[in-house]
Amino acid sequence: MNLFEIFLKGGPLMWAILFFSVVGLAIIIDRFLVLRKAKINLPAFMVRLRGYIKNKDMSGAASFCMQEKSPIANMVRKGLKKFGLGHARVKEAIENAGRQEIVKLEKGLSILATIAGVAPLIGFLGTVTGMIQAFMTIEDLAGAANPSDLAGGIWEALTTTAFGLIVGIPAFAFYNYFLNSVKRFVADMETVANDVVDTMQDASGEHIDFDDEVELDI
Numbered sequence: 001m002n003l004f005e006i007f008l009k010g011g012p013l014m015w016a017i018l019f020f021s022v023v024g025l026a027i028i029i030d031r032f033l034v035l036r037k038a039k040i041n042l043p044a045f046m047v048r049l050r051g052y053i054k055n056k057d058m059s060g061a062a063s064f065c066m067q068e069k070s071p072i073a074n075m076v077r078k079g080l081k082k083f084g085l086g087h088a089r090v091k092e093a094i095e096n097a098g099r100q101e102i103v104k105l106e107k108g109l110s111i112l113a114t115i116a117g118v119a120p121l122i123g124f125l126g127t128v129t130g131m132i133q134a135f136m137t138i139e140d141l142a143g144a145a146n147p148s149d150l151a152g153g154i155w156e157a158l159t160t161t162a163f164g165l166i167v168g169i170p171a172f173a174f175y176n177y178f179l180n181s182v183k184r185f186v187a188d189m190e191t192v193a194n195d196v197v198d199t200m201q202d203a204s205g206e207h208i209d210f211d212d213e214v215e216l217d218i
Helices: 003-009 013-038 042-054 058-068 071-080 087-105 109-140 147-204
Strands: none
Touching (some): 003 013, 013 087, 013 109, 013 147, 042 058, 042 071, 042 147, 058 071, 071 087, 071 147, 087 147
């Protein structure tokens, strides 16, 4: 008996598990590609960016950020556009842009978390319904059922649990991996944002105290 035949014997709930597995795989591949493109050489990026800002070449800094095409660069670029409006507006623009970039990085993670929880539960539901059918068979046979009468139905019921766990466990692992990756990006974004605000303040010769550092919600 091949895997496809085993899948078919698991019952209709197996198709729901298959659907969740396809959706989960698509999200995992998409997040891998997005997070891979989002990575930059942060020290080198900051050295060049500081140079532009200290020379008050905001157009050059903005062009440099556009070339990088990363969440951090996008966040900084939107802050640079507010340079002439004061540091408070720069800080506000960076915070807002940072939150938008975080939303993009987290896209699909809630669905992946749902799949990690729901797929095993669907598997358990299939097992429960299968066991109910097995006991109904015992009732129909007036208690005279032998092990061979029940074994097939029981292993078919347990198949849904196995497939549900096969889908749910990797989904949960990848969800935690991506969530930790996003948290590292948030930490880098906060560091860059505060560094940019301080560098702009030094470049303009103004000294404005902020009550709080730039903080991005996750």
